Amino acid sequence: xxxxxxxxxxxxxxxxxxxxVGDAFTIPExxxxxxxxxxxxxxxxxxxxxxxxxxxxxxxxYSVSGPDAYGLFHDSAHFLKRQxxxxxxxxxxxxxxxxxxxxxxxxxxxxxxxxxxxxxxxxWTLAAGVGSEHGATRWVNxxxxxxxxxxxxxVALIVAFASYRAAADKLRRDGKLPVPKSERGKAIAxxxxxxxxxxxxxxxxxxxxxxxxxxxxxxxxxxxxxxxALVSEIPFKSWIVGGGLMLGLALLLGGIIFAIMxxxxxxxxxxxxxHVFKRIAIFRQGDDDEEDPDNTLTKDDTRQIDNAHNxxxxxxxxxxxxxxxxxxxxxxxxxxxxxxxxxxVEETGFVGGMILIILYMIMFxxxxxxxxxxxxxxxxxxxxxxxxxxxxxxxxxxxxxxxxIPATGVTLPFLSYGGTAQIMLLVAYGLILSVSKYGKxxxxxxxxxxxxxxx
Numbered sequence: 001x002x003x004x005x006x007x008x009x010x011x012x013x014x015x016x017x018x019x020x021v022g023d024a025f026t027i028p029e030x031x032x033x034x035x036x037x038x039x040x041x042x043x044x045x046x047x048x049x050x051x052x053x054x055x056x057x058x059x060x061x062y063s064v065s066g067p068d069a070y071g072l073f074h075d076s077a078h079f080l081k082r083q084x085x086x087x088x089x090x091x092x093x094x095x096x097x098x099x100x101x102x103x104x105x106x107x108x109x110x111x112x113x114x115x116x117x118x119x120x121x122x123x124w125t126l127a128a129g130v131g132s133e134h135g136a137t138r139w140v141n142x143x144x145x146x147x148x149x150x151x152x153x154x155v156a157l158i159v160a161f162a163s164y165r166a167a168a169d170k171l172r173r174d175g176k177l178p179v180p181k182s183e184r185g186k187a188i189a190x191x192x193x194x195x196x197x198x199x200x201x202x203x204x205x206x207x208x209x210x211x212x213x214x215x216x217x218x219x220x221x222x223x224x225x226x227x228x229a230l231v232s233e234i235p236f237k238s239w240i241v242g243g244g245l246m247l248g249l250a251l252l253l254g255g256i257i258f259a260i261m262x263x264x265x266x267x268x269x270x271x272x273x274x275h276v277f278k279r280i281a282i283f284r285q286g287d288d289d290e291e292d293p294d295n296t297l298t299k300d301d302t303r304q305i306d307n308a309h310n311x312x313x314x315x316x317x318x319x320x321x322x323x324x325x326x327x328x329x330x331x332x333x334x335x336x337x338x339x340x341x342x343x344x345v346e347e348t349g350f351v352g353g354m355i356l357i358i359l360y361m362i363m364f365x366x367x368x369x370x371x372x373x374x375x376x377x378x379x380x381x382x383x384x385x386x387x388x389x390x391x392x393x394x395x396x397x398x399x400x401x402x403x404x405i406p407a408t409g410v411t412l413p414f415l416s417y418g419g420t421a422q423i424m425l426l427v428a429y430g431l432i433l434s435v436s437k438y439g440k441x442x443x444x445x446x447x448x449x450x451x452x453x454x455x
Contacts, residue, residue, distance in 0.1 A: 049359075050414075050429055053359060054414055063322050067330070071330075082419065083417055090423040090427065094433070098434050102431070102437075105159055105163065105434075108163075112160075115157070125150070125214075126212050129149070147420040148420040148421065151420040154224065158225075158389065158431075161198055161225055161229075162232070162385065164197075165232040168194060191238045195243065196246060200246065215273075216396070220389070228388065230384075231380050283403070285302065307331045311327035312401060315352075315353075319352055338400070338407070338409055373436075373441055374435050378439075379440075380439075382432075389428050394412065413425050
């Protein structure tokens, strides 16, 4: 014990900061209490809800993807079969994670590993990724397996950020974070630990992602981590000081880089994001009543979003019937991915669209209840981040198809075709289930009579 104490005294501030909340092989006392109290408490409604969404999604996917699957693979169930395999893998991961106490994921090795994997995948995708024909490099190959790295990065960063915030808070409460004596120095020190270090680390990964360029993932990570930070008990002063320092530094560095950048590099940079500017132009044209004579967009450029919007309107109140969509016959490209909601509404109508939205709202309310009862920074931040990840993507996908925002390439959770996305969304849902099982505050029974007598 004495040797261990001496070793800790010689540790650097950074080493202290990433010290785990509890030893990797020792259960913290608070975790023991939660484990004992919640060992037999399984959130059955949430489990049933995700099963309902998965079955619902597979039915919709089969109905929507049949023509493309048959045309490409001579098997109308090709996408369905592959999605079922990925869904089974995701469900197994979800259930296994739900039975792992949530505090296990707050350990030092998980935090470092999650961030390291995120950074490595981001650089790997930038350097050797495939899929640039879709407007961004998003996929990496591992032998015969191809997966979308950004889906893994999203969940990994949530866990890494939550673990860091929990570790920093514990070290501060234990008085193990030395701070200057002056008020200004103290404010800067707190801002560095609470805000600048974790946010800067996330920004580094996010910058590599936007260089791919994967703009939709860049936006999602920014929104999800921002919402996670709101519940992670970062002091308001740290938000102001840390945010001000980082904003000033970003403007300074950005101005210098832009000023010294050669014109050829600027043109190349603009060309690299040409698909983003085109999507914004398509969105802006949709708001104009008259055609702009200077508009360089062609009918082929706007065909996808126009046909998707027409599909939404052609369903009417009750739809044309499941499986009877016309738009899925190559009027909307890759209908099983980004624009699955439009085809689904065409087949089931306004009523079907509202049923799906209500199902998402029920799931959202269940997840929010877990957040409200989460005990501790780590459990609350993980639950918030994973909930935000699922429902930010829901909002973005439906908003694109309703032409509320420009096209982003974000799929619809639990409905759209995509193996990596399906698996990682179920992993995120498993983390929420783990919080609901092991990371919630115990219910406190209040005896009003005893309270009155004590008063």
